[in-house]
Amino acid sequence: MTFASKKLHELAEVFSGYAFKSKDLGEEGLPVVKIKNVNDKIVSKQCDQFLPNNLVTERLKKYLLQKEDILVAMTGQGSLGRIGKMINQKGQYIVNQRVGIVRSKVEDDSVAEYLFSVLALDEFEQQLYSLGAGAGQPNVSAVDIGNLDIPYPDKSSRKFISKARANYDNLIENNNRRIAILEDMAQSLYREWFVNFRYPNHEDNLEADGKPKLIDSPLGQIPEGWEVKSAAEAITINPKTKLVKDGEKPFVGMSGLSEGSMVIGDIIEKTGNSGAKFINRDTLFARITPCLQNGKTGYVQFLTPEQPVGFGSTEFIVLRESEYLSSEFIYLLSRSNNFREHAIQSMTGATGRQRVHNDCFASCYLPVPPKELMKEFTELVKPMFKSIFNLSKRNENLKQQRDMLLPKLISGQIEL
Template sequence: MSVITKKLHELADVFSGYAFRSEDLGEQGIPVIKIKNVNDKIVYKQCDQFLPINFVTERLKKYLLQNDDILVAMTGQGSLGRIGKMINQKEQYIVNQRVGIVRPKVEDASIAGYLFSVLALDEFEDRLYSLGAGAGQPNVSAVDIGNLDIPYLSRSSRMFIAKIRTSYDALIENNNRRITILEEMAQSLYREWFVNFRYPNHEDILDADGKQKLIDSPLGEIPEGWEIKYIKDIGFINTGKTPSKKKEENYSSRDIPFIKTPDMHGGMFIIKTKEMLSKVGADSQKSKYIPNWAICVSCIGTAGVVSISTQISQTNQQINTFIPKSKKHTEFMYFSFKSLKQTIQNYGATGATMTNLSKGKFEALEIVFPEESLLVNFHRITNPIFKQIQVLSSKNENLKQQRDILLPKLISGQIQLKE
């Protein structure tokens, strides 16, 4: 059965965000959405530039994010074609010029959710990417986006498909909220014990003035009995490597997860990787295998991203993987690496445009290391929290896979819908 199509610009207004001057942006005001914020959803804390509220003139109001807006990354290797939508928008946002805005026409209430369901399909991201490929910096224009052909089903089918997408997204978002709460609980405990030094029975160790006993260290004052350790003293470091791309047999669709920095942006755990190695490709560099529950830290390019592996995997050369000598140190070291983000970026600064922290410099990073009994206690409390986060993250990946198998079949007419 042939499916009627319409151009996207017939169903929505399509335009790019506003070209802000860097001197107009600051650290307070309305968050500015950039390419890196565009994905399945946008999280407020990810925005790192803001437009002062008094800068929002009548002319700029067009670029304020509206509830039904769909966002498209318009440029960038690896980012072009990504689709995003705010879920449960509570804050006001404004969009910059490298992000396209697809604003559904208001005449038909069935269009908004349906358009997001269509544009969020992998085939549309691939189509946009192929449109912009060929240049050193791939990009598309708002006109290119507006000229996309969109399957135009009956109104009842559009509403049904939008409802299916919304139902899946609501389940995923509910799990994301639970993950956020769980991680904040564990991180608050880490901060209380290992940053503020208010760990259990800390008040029992006081000096003559009734203050907590602290001693000087290269990283500032720390409690008695604690020490400063190098990363290499706490675990083993494995720097990844990319097998030859010239040998097709090195890559597969199912064997060994091949972790790259974009795979680590999904949260605490790396549930899925975009690329996989074959057993042949992975075995060609056997020393690069990393175990389940190893801590991956990006050290080149976008440095300081931290995630935990969930399978036997390998990584590319931009990632140093930390394998703790004791599994009871895993949760503590995860938050320790998170707290080292700025240090990693500073140590990796070479004067070039890209941050690059070598394995040697990574191993020589120092952290405050507490008494073993505290680490064991922290592990006992937080390990079940980490495991629950992994379970919820896996559930989300399963929901996404179900959604992304079902929706293309509904939209293409492969699964027939009765009116």
């Protein structure tokens, strides 16, 4: 059985976001959704620029993100064709240029839901990418997107397909929320213990007046018994790790690192060994602009005894545990503002291609706690890291099941 098809523009209005002037964007107002927000079938709510509310004219209201809108990345190597939808949208967002908006014009909610089920298939993302590939800066137009052929079954079939996708997506989103909560808990513990110095039994180390017993250091006052060391001393940076050239091994490109989570995605099998080499429990830290500023960082947990070493982008700095700091501590440190800001300030090179140099870590100083305290912290957060990995694996399985089932439903291979 096969379904009839329609052109996307018959079912939806397709247009690009608004071309804002840089001078109009600031740090307050409506969040502006850009291409980087559209990834992995969702639209991230983490926006770095805002349109002041007093500039939102009647003409711009068309570009306000609506609940059922589907967004398409219309340009960029590695981003063109990505599809996303914002989950649990609260508040208003406005869409920037080169992000396509697909807005159903059929008075039937099932159509909007169904269109997302179709467009979010990998084959449609690849089709969009192929339409714009070949140019130095690949891109597609709203007309290109609107001319896509969309399989179009009857209403009951559309609802069934949409419901199937929604069930999978809800399970994945629930797991993502749990991952975010666990990461936030680990970050909160890190800040409480090692930034605010309110670690367990810290009250045992008090002066007669009840204030913490602190000593002077190059970093200011730190708890008695702690040391100051440079990151170059306290962290094993870009350690030599052997990896043979022959055969396929796990490879992670820059796209595999998240801007807000330790979870690493887009892992492929690849021959060769050129690039950063890493093992489980290493932190992968982006060294190039704008990836570093955007927060791209990952924590390796996916390697197996059969493949204990992986490799990745030459633009990764590998941070490995040492006798002073555990791998969990190092990952959380790498997410801290002070550590990242020091790395960013050290960047050199041409505009748009600036990089961190390893020697910057010799001038980045850290308060290093006693080994007993480090061990206690690690034992507390290690199960959180493991749970995050297990949840991410569960999500990968759910995505595989979803992406095997939906094309068969949409093509009519499975009768409804």
